[in-house]
Amino acid sequence: MPAKGWIEVSDLYCKGCELCISACPQEVMELDMSRLTPKGYHPAHIFTDGCTGCAICAIVCPDAAITVYREVTKAVPTAA
Amino acid sequence: MVTTAPNNLVYERPEGFTDTPTHYCPGCTHGVAHRLVAEVLEEMGVLDKTIGVAPVGCAVFAYNYFETDFVEAPHGRAPAMATGIKRVMPERVVFTYQGDGDLASIGMGEIVHAAARGENITVIFINNANYGMTGGQMAPTTLPGMKTTSSPNGRDVETQGYPIRVSEMLSTLDGAGYVVRRSLHDPKNIRLAKKAIRIAFETQIRGLGFSLVELLSTCPVNWNMKPVDALKFVEEKMVPYFPLGDYKLSAGAAQIKI
Numbered sequence: 001m002p003a004k005g006w007i008e009v010s011d012l013y014c015k016g017c018e019l020c021i022s023a024c025p026q027e028v029m030e031l032d033m034s035r036l037t038p039k040g041y042h043p044a045h046i047f048t049d050g051c052t053g054c055a056i057c058a059i060v061c062p063d064a065a066i067t068v069y070r071e072v073t074k075a076v077p078t079a080a
Numbered sequence: 081m082v083t084t085a086p087n088n089l090v091y092e093r094p095e096g097f098t099d100t101p102t103h104y105c106p107g108c109t110h111g112v113a114h115r116l117v118a119e120v121l122e123e124m125g126v127l128d129k130t131i132g133v134a135p136v137g138c139a140v141f142a143y144n145y146f147e148t149d150f151v152e153a154p155h156g157r158a159p160a161m162a163t164g165i166k167r168v169m170p171e172r173v174v175f176t177y178q179g180d181g182d183l184a185s186i187g188m189g190e191i192v193h194a195a196a197r198g199e200n201i202t203v204i205f206i207n208n209a210n211y212g213m214t215g216g217q218m219a220p221t222t223l224p225g226m227k228t229t230s231s232p233n234g235r236d237v238e239t240q241g242y243p244i245r246v247s248e249m250l251s252t253l254d255g256a257g258y259v260v261r262r263s264l265h266d267p268k269n270i271r272l273a274k275k276a277i278r279i280a281f282e283t284q285i286r287g288l289g290f291s292l293v294e295l296l297s298t299c300p301v302n303w304n305m306k307p308v309d310a311l312k313f314v315e316e317k318m319v320p321y322f323p324l325g326d327y328k329l330s331a332g333a334a335q336i337k338i
């Protein structure tokens with residue numbers, strides 16, 4: 001099962017340039033047309049399941065607007 | 081049994097950045113270049129001893145964005161200012177951040193002589209094939225046939241000359257320790273660019289002479305393109321004319337492992 005990830009996009013920095021959207025290998029990003037940032041941009045967001053936390057969106061973002069998280073799954077030895 | 085530990089951070093805005101949003105146009109890869117420099121300086125633990133030298137050009141406000149000391153140079157004179165700062169304070173990490181108009185037009189003399197003298201400074205050179213700040217005029221790096229506001233019919237090499245390949249040219253100088261060209265048009269190339277920036281700063285810290293990383297970069301607004309299309313333009317039009325590669329890798333720089 002692929003890792004499960006998620007991102008946060010900062011309204012302060014995002015300029016709606018769409019570079020993250022076209023780079024996301026899972027194609028789970030889009031501009032949120034229902035919202036505007038204080039500067040008047042439609043910010044990027046995740047619109048569906050499937051983010052793996054690969055951070056490619058953050059690598060291409062010119063405004064360092066994206067924080068990336070990934071759920072860490074650890075196999076715990078079963079109790080004897 | 082599988083347990084999950086949520087909230088595991090993979091990436092966050094580098095500590096090398098201030099909280100100030102940049103003034104760059106949406107999708108302009110000046111921002112990517114800034115981010116890579118901030119990440120590298122943070123990872124090297126040298127933020128508090130670094131002095132940046134900002135240019136005239138779109139990066140004129142670079143001093144607002146980095147958690148380092150900064151000075152602002154007159155147009156094209158960043159290598160001369162960096163020379164003075166580094167000679168007086170050799171323990172500091174000193175870098176210039178310059179566009180192609182700043183570095184290769186008005187500042188061509190400064191950069192050539194700084195490299196020839198082997199000044200122990202690092203130069204981040206943004207090649208976006210035009211003068212972004214002043215409205216997209218032709219730069220020494222404008223491609224043949226490329227339309228700009230001062231070459232509205234496309235750059236005619238018969239009357240306006242040929243583009244200058246700065247990295248190749250500087251690589252002929254013995255004072256240059258590390259001179260390479262990278263590009264910012266996709267994730268793989270951005271990673272390679274970051275590695276080169278790291279090696280350039282390591283070159284300086286080891287006292288191995290002049291280091292420069294040329295970065296092929298976009299200017300979506302003056303190129304009249306969407307940011308995504310501007311990345312394609314870099315890949316399809318700029319990379320063939322400005323090939324990516326290591327143009328000067330001195331024996332010392334070649335030994336840097338990161």
Ligand SMILES: Cc1ncc(C[n+]2csc(CCOP(=O)(O)OP(=O)(O)O)c2C)c(N)n1
Pocket residue numbers: 136137138139155178179180181182183186206208210211212213214219
């Ligand atoms: C002495 C002087 N001459 C000319 C200018 C006008 N000027 C401002 S920025 C610039 C060129 C900037 O182009 P570049 O260095 O490529 O930076 P970019 O904006 O593309 O990043 C020019 C010619 C100036 N500010 N000072």
Ligand code: SF4
Pocket residue numbers: 009013014015016017018019020021043044060061062063064065066107
């Ligand atoms: S790349 Fe960054 S600035 Fe551009 S839309 Fe995505 S989050 Fe916003």
Ligand code: SF4
Pocket residue numbers: 005006007023024025026027028029046050051052053054055056057058068
């Ligand atoms: S972390 Fe990877 S999968 Fe998740 S939104 Fe960003 S690019 Fe897409």
Ligand code: SF4
Pocket residue numbers: 103104105108109110138208212213298299300301302
């Ligand atoms: S004018 Fe061009 S180089 Fe300057 S910030 Fe805008 S897109 Fe970037």
Ligand SMILES: [Mg+2]
Pocket residue numbers: 179180181206207208209210211212219
């Ligand atoms: Mg330029």
